[in-house]
Amino acid sequence: MSGGLFGDDRAPGGDPLEAAAADAPLAERMRPRSLEEYVGQEQLVGEGKILWSLLEGGLAQSLILWGPPGTGKTTLARLIAARSGLRFVPFSAVLSGVKEIRVVMAEAEVSRGRTGERTLLFVDEIHRFNKAQQDAFLPYVERGDILLIGATTENPSFEVNSALLSRVRTLVLEPLSVDDLVALLRRALEDSERGLAAAFEASDDILRQIANACDGDARRSLTALETGAAILAPGEELAPERVAEVLQRKVLHYDKTGEEHYNLVSALHKSIRNSDENATLYWLTRMMEAGEDGRYLARRLIRMASEDIGLADPFALRIALDAAEAFHQLGYPEGKLALVQCAVYLARARKSNALYVALGKAEKDVAQTAADPVPLHLRNASTRLMEDVGYGAGYRYAHDDPRAKEEMVCLPESLAGRRYFKPRPSTGE
Numbered sequence: 001m002s003g004g005l006f007g008d009d010r011a012p013g014g015d016p017l018e019a020a021a022a023d024a025p026l027a028e029r030m031r032p033r034s035l036e037e038y039v040g041q042e043q044l045v046g047e048g049k050i051l052w053s054l055l056e057g058g059l060a061q062s063l064i065l066w067g068p069p070g071t072g073k074t075t076l077a078r079l080i081a082a083r084s085g086l087r088f089v090p091f092s093a094v095l096s097g098v099k100e101i102r103v104v105m106a107e108a109e110v111s112r113g114r115t116g117e118r119t120l121l122f123v124d125e126i127h128r129f130n131k132a133q134q135d136a137f138l139p140y141v142e143r144g145d146i147l148l149i150g151a152t153t154e155n156p157s158f159e160v161n162s163a164l165l166s167r168v169r170t171l172v173l174e175p176l177s178v179d180d181l182v183a184l185l186r187r188a189l190e191d192s193e194r195g196l197a198a199a200f201e202a203s204d205d206i207l208r209q210i211a212n213a214c215d216g217d218a219r220r221s222l223t224a225l226e227t228g229a230a231i232l233a234p235g236e237e238l239a240p241e242r243v244a245e246v247l248q249r250k251v252l253h254y255d256k257t258g259e260e261h262y263n264l265v266s267a268l269h270k271s272i273r274n275s276d277e278n279a280t281l282y283w284l285t286r287m288m289e290a291g292e293d294g295r296y297l298a299r300r301l302i303r304m305a306s307e308d309i310g311l312a313d314p315f316a317l318r319i320a321l322d323a324a325e326a327f328h329q330l331g332y333p334e335g336k337l338a339l340v341q342c343a344v345y346l347a348r349a350r351k352s353n354a355l356y357v358a359l360g361k362a363e364k365d366v367a368q369t370a371a372d373p374v375p376l377h378l379r380n381a382s383t384r385l386m387e388d389v390g391y392g393a394g395y396r397y398a399h400d401d402p403r404a405k406e407e408m409v410c411l412p413e414s415l416a417g418r419r420y421f422k423p424r425p426s427t428g429e
Contacts, residue, residue: 016078067173070217073151093128126150127159175216298324312352372412
């Protein structure tokens with residue numbers, strides 16, 4: 001594909017595809033140098049897809065590349081830079097601050113004034129900059145001094161300044177498939193120039209086992225392969241019983257305050273609501289294994305017991321409260337079973353959201369209608385004066401007067417007849 005998309009062009013400000021040192025980590029050495037080597041993200045780089053089309057016509061728009069770790073964001077930025085022919089400046093939000101931003105921006109402005117050439121600025125982990133720091137890019141993006149490519153693992157809707165986000169195009173990268181990872185692993189294992197030059201043997205089934213454990217992350221997969229080269233003798237076969245040693249303990253991608261946290265708790269809640277105990281067990285286990293605070297999970301289960309079950313099974317709330325207390329007493333790992341017992345009970349319980357809907361309607365009326373006085377017949381006449389002005393007049397004691405339920409109005413006059421709670425006709429729940 002020489003001379004074509006992502007071809008052999010080089011950015012004047014530095015070679016974005018410069019070969020890694022021989023002693024660099026395997027994942028860095030195997031970083032693709034052309035689109036032919038790039039694996040995955042066909043929805044972006046396939047012929048006729050968005051990046052293909054953008055680059056065939058010349059990149060003229062700043063981009064945000066959003067995706068999980070190890071999905072090729074940095075590699076894709078370097079390939080774009082090589083094709084663009086622009087002055088390329090890589091920049092790390094982890095290692096740099098506003099002072100460094102201003103220096104780079106000033107250099108970009110001078111370079112464009114002198115040569116007419118724009119700078120392609122690649123900012124890795126752009127979400128690490130706060131909103132004020134991100135503002136520093138705005139005037140230079142607007143004037144066209146720079147084309148910005150930002151890479152982030154976090155949802156740009158929450159982590160990127162809205163003013164900056166409105167001036168860039170966001171492209172979403174997906175986790176690599178197991179087949180993609182197996183292809184990468186096989187290439188790295190057999191590559192004699194940059195890879196492991198068949199340092200050990202591994203079947204496709206073994207490589208698939210490694211890929212399955214790495215959740216679409218190419219970097220983790222290649223790191224596991226490099227571990228295999230370190231612990232196996234030259235030419236030795238990687239046996240199934242040694243795969244766990246190569247992988248070490250699986251670390252789940254999870255951020256207790258980020259989008260993945262909310263995605264997983266949403267999956268748990270909706271699985272319980274849908275009465276799917278197996279999905280409930282899976283999502284709850286994923287959160288617990290990733291280190292989620294058990295107290296938070298207990299609070300969520302209490303909420304679900306009221307929101308999605310309510311009076312269809314009033315005992316569900318008691319189960320949730322007991323589970324929360326049990327976890328408080330035991331903690332991890334012993335307290336896991338209490339949370340699991342509660343979650344599965346909630347999933348299997350009869351469901352009703354009648355109370356949840358009723359509360360919403362009542363809240364709306366309280367917020368949007370006048371705060372009418374309590375009807376006189378519902379007021380307590382605790383003094384003679386209050387009795388004289390009518391407090392309690394006309395009140396009917398429902399225990400002795402069965403017709404009071406239908407005939408005595410308890411809502412304010414302006415809301416008379418309003419119905420918030422609508423029980424199921426067959427059960428009264």
